[in-house]
Amino acid sequence: MSTAIEIPYNSTERPDTGLYNAKLGIWLFLASEVMLFGALFSTYVLLRTGADKWEHGAEFLNVPLATINTLVLIISSVTMVMSWASLKMKNLGRYKFYMGMTILCGVGFLIIKSIEYAHKFETGLWPSTSTFMAIYFTMTGLHGLHVIGGMIVNSYLWGPGSKMWQTDPERFTNRIEVAGLYWHFVDLVWIFLFPVLYLLPGK
Amino acid sequence: MSDTHHDDIQSHVKTYIKVFVALAVGTLITVLASNIHLGIILGIIVALIIATVKGSLVAAFFMHLSAERKMIYGVLLLTAAFIVVMIGLLLFSRADQQGRQEGIFAVPQGHVVVHPE
């Protein structure tokens, strides 16, 4: 694309808002994601309050695996923010290490998730089995899609995207910060999903 | 950049580690708490409080929300308001249905009330 136009505040912050463009953009996007998952949580609330009986997730969902998954995502959040911090400290090698760890954690999360899903299907628990399973699969499934999306972006930024460090290090660092915000949000959603689906008592 | 900036980040790193430990501990606590039979309402409240604390740590420190700009706070406040509206009004509509009027929505004496089977 022609580099003729200079969009201001791409890397530097606009004085009165104190933000660079992508930071505002990503927070707006995250706000929409809050509404998306919020609607799913609302669905959970409405279906649960309207039901005579509601399952206790821990009885047939795999709590130990999901606990491990929670810790995996938390670790990935730490490595993600460390990868950004490494760039702030001008260390590309460290950045690649931490970003690589973040991607690996994502892979780990998805593997564990697949094991969980496969086991559910084997024991005859499908989305169509009950409204509880329906909301379980939908929420964790959509969350999983978001994990995949984040991993694609992170992989690009680890690989071909990291070339920008040579030409525009500040802009690249900001990109990692923005990708990090998305990734932390994915972690944050899981922090709520896990207790709601797996741990809450039934009725 | 300058050394002070470097030290800045180093102190941030220490914070990240502390937050990680807090999050890991919070995870274990929430799992353990769920094994205790607190009853439905208390169980939900405890789980949500722990999740909110954990979420706030992620937001405040990993997402740097504690040092963010007013504009971002404004966007998030608006979002939070509408989430509360959505869940709150949905619950309100569930509670106040025709033929299922209890508690604060009870129909006064002398009016016809339809009881569900």
Added chain:
Amino acid sequence: MTEAQHHEEHHDELPFWRHYIFSTDHKIIGIQYGLTALVFLFFGFCLMLMMRWQLAYPGKALPIAFLTKMLGESRMPGGVMAPEFYNQLGAMHGTIMVFLGVVPLAVGAFGNYLVPLQVGAQDMAFPKLNMSSYWVYFIGGVVMLSSFFVSGGSAQSGWTSYAPLSVITPQSHSLFTGQSLWLTGMVFLITSSLLGSVNTITTIIQLRVKGLTWMRLPFFVWAQLVTGFLLVLAFPPLEAAGVMQMMDRMAGTSFFLPSGLVVGGKALNVSGGGSALLWQHLFWFLAHPEVYVLILPAMGIVAEVIANNTRKPLWGYKSLVYSVIFLGFMSFVVWAHHMFLTGMGTAINAFFQTTTMIISIPSIVILTALILSLWGGSIRFNVPMLFALAFLPMFGIGGLTGLPLGLASADIHLHDTYYVIGHFHYVVAPGTLFALFAGIYYWFPKVSGKQLNEFLGKLHFWGSLIFMNGIFMPMFIVGMAGVSRRLYDGGTSYLHAQNVLYLNKVMSHSAWGLGVIQLIFIVNFFWTLFAGRKVTSDNPWEATTLEWATPTPPPHGNFLKIPEVYRGPYEYSVPGAEKDFSPQNEPDKKPGDSNNPGKK
């Protein structure tokens, strides 16, 4: 060579497909949105023209042989419209007009083209994102239209897709059914909208030039800003609901299917336990803010055109700004006024009735401010101004007829009747659409360098105004008589409808008349583009806002020199000024120095 010419050359080096097809220039993207949206609008309109035949002459064969043959025996058996096809036309007319037509035109076209210009920016904040938002919209449109060609036809449960009907029509797990493709299309359209609105909001907040403070923004920009927030925050719940309805259709879940549902004499083999009302809540949580998305850009356009053609500032700029912000906020808490008859209790009905009454206040303030802006003005009755002036009473009728609908007790009689259709069409058709026409006639010279023919424009205006009222005014009468909407025979089989059935013919003939009048516009549009009179000035309307401070058409990068703003957006007829308009980017002349015109 000037810097601008250098930039132009650089940009012109791009191959055709990157210059015009996959452009990241907001102006080209805006034009892409505009042309695509106009095609969809016309197509959605044609769907309605077919429906109106069935309503005026129920059970009679359509007298257009080639059309009947093209549609085929399953849709038009013996030339007579099948009820299922009528329902498909109804559902798709609504969907296409709202999601593929009006919003992409109002927000994607006008918003994209004008917002960067009016804030003095060289492009949107995220040009590549902008390009992808258009192409995702395009794909969504293709998916939507493809639904007509799958077995069973397109979606046919209304644009509102209420469960359980939408879930069981037809009972199939296949993705290639009309309703499932509708859901898929919606996911694309919602994604496109999200990408676009993030871009608009960031552009307005971050890229305003020096001197362009919040209270110096053109009202059009304020309207687009609030609209952007509505889209960002209100659409996602519908996306979630769409995913869930998709799960119900394809994975056998029961999000929206209650227990014990019996279809065609057989109990459904699903888990049940779902709630049909849940779909309505999630749908209307979006769809109510969506109607404000439909009207706000229109109000913005009308404000620009009125200020320009009265040669005086808008009355009550501050009240306009505060009202539009308040309106945006309130639009999130009124949605269940679409659900008054679903069995909700009196307390919650009262809540939503109250918020609905409150939300009429900012709308009235905005309308009043626009009307008061006319007082004492030197009004120029050109074509954009005619459309903008007509918007005022037409939107007024639309808004006022909304009030009985917002009162729960009156709504008992009016809900789901033609009264509702009359109400919302007045707001969207002679309301928003007129404002969009005003915008097209107004900004056409800047975009194309040519001016649309004034005489043809006036014909287009008067014809449209007359026929619009011919279509929609009778709907209030028909509705109050109790005729339900979405009836395949227009009420023929109902006793209470017999006295008003003749109005179906009046409405249909007006609709066909409206169609003929639009041909005048289409002819004007293309003839002017290819052979029309070139404008001789970069600012033919002598307007004050920044988009007129560019060459015509604006080059890549928009401004030859980054502008600086010195005053508010509507400084017309300033006492003591040389001209009757003071552009935002022209610095103050030294007092008493009329011999020294100052820099351009």
